[in-house]
Amino acid sequence: MRVRLSVLTAAAAAVALTAVTGCAEKADGKSGDGAVRVTAEDDSCEVSKKDFPAGHVELDIENKGSKVTEVYILFPDDRIVTERENIGPGTRARLTAEVKAGSYEIACKPGMKGDGIRQKVTVTGGKAARRSxxxxxxxxxxxxxxxxxxxxxLPKARVFTDAVKAGDVEAAKKAYAPSRxxxxxxxxxxxxxxxIDPKVDLREDGLEKGQKWTGWHRLEKALWQDRRIGPEEKALADxxxxxxxxxxxxxxxxxxxxxxxxxxxxxxxxxxxxxxxxxxxxxxxxxxxxxxxxxxxxxxxxxxxxxxxxxxxxxxxxxxxxxxxxxxxxxxxxxxxxxxxxxxxxxxxxxxxxxxxxxxxxxxxxxxxxxxxxxxxx
Structure with missing residues (x-):
């Protein structure tokens, strides 16, 4: 699940993970090699070009903020076209995606939480991405x-949840990891x-305000830390x-x-x-x-x-x-x-x-x- 770290821990990981690149920006809002630039800060998400042709689109992302960030291209209904997570402060990353013509949003998520800071973009009719x-x-x-x-x-998960509903802590523990x-x-x-992901695989520290904690990790805590299965856990299994x-x-x-x-x-x-x-x-x-x-x-x-x-x-x-x-x-x-x-x-x-x-x-x-x-x- 994507929201999993304290900012400090994520920053350390991101420095090791992020591919650092450098490229000059052209006057048309694209970088020298044709990529669209995304500049992420703690309170802003600037996109160098608000419309660009369909096909293989490349984002050149720079995090100028103090927090680890992630950048998404989103459909209007919030489904994810593509994403790049764990972009550390002061680092850059490249993201290549196949994008069809239509309306989208580019979102930067400082601290890797919330809905992010969003910019509407339009992908115009152009050459379809070449497919061999x-x-x-x-x-x-x-x-x-x-x-x-x-x-x-599903069958493995039912073995796990059946054990939870039967109140069998040891059987549930045994079935937990294989179910995932x-x-x-x-x-x-x-x-x-x-x-789906926040419902199924969220950790407690990734909860947004007012969000109910459900899924595997809620039951994991009940089994290993609380060492009990009550009516709430049985309902959560269903x-x-x-x-x-x-x-x-x-x-x-x-x-x-x-x-x-x-x-x-x-x-x-x-x-x-x-x-x-x-x-x-x-x-x-x-x-x-x-x-x-x-x-x-x-x-x-x-x-x-x-x-x-x-x-x-x-x-x-x-x-x-x-x-x-x-x-x-x-x-x-x-x-x-x-x-x-x-x-x-x-x-x-x-x-x-x-x-x-x-x-x-x-x-x-x-x-x-x-x-x-x-x-x-x-």
Missing amino acids: PEMDAAVAAYRKYAQAQADET IGWERTEPVAESFGD TLIKDLTDWQKKVGTAEITPTSMANGAKELLDEVATGKVTGEEERYSHTDLVDFKANVEGAQKSHELLKPVAVRNDPKLVAELDRQFTALNTLLDKYRANGTTYDFVSYDTVGKAQRKELSDAVNALAEPLSKLAAAVVK
């Missing part, structure tokens, strides 16, 4: 993958719908299934493009760096490494599907990504318990030096992964 047969095949395969993850999650794997593999797709069923039904309607797949892969690595490596995501159950592995698998799936396109445009990048994925997966294997696929050691047993090693490996992958979208559309 390999791109279309990658999108079709990823759509099938995302749907399969949602379909497979499919979600964690494809979380950017869920986040694109706007309202709510979780309802919301996950909503997600399952909506997955097939998600806007998926080659660039959204690439950007989503980067978002999953950001999730690891800002939530799992820090131990903040699963702060009660300490099952962070299960989420960690699922995030990496989801990112790697996008990379593998896009590889036939990217390897023609940037073979060195693809080779580097292959190398870094292998290195990170090999490192994760050190923390398996009993040698099983998703049985990892409790994250509270992983020491500071080991966490830094994991963080360094994530950052080593995240940097080249941030270039995958651009490689796909070269």
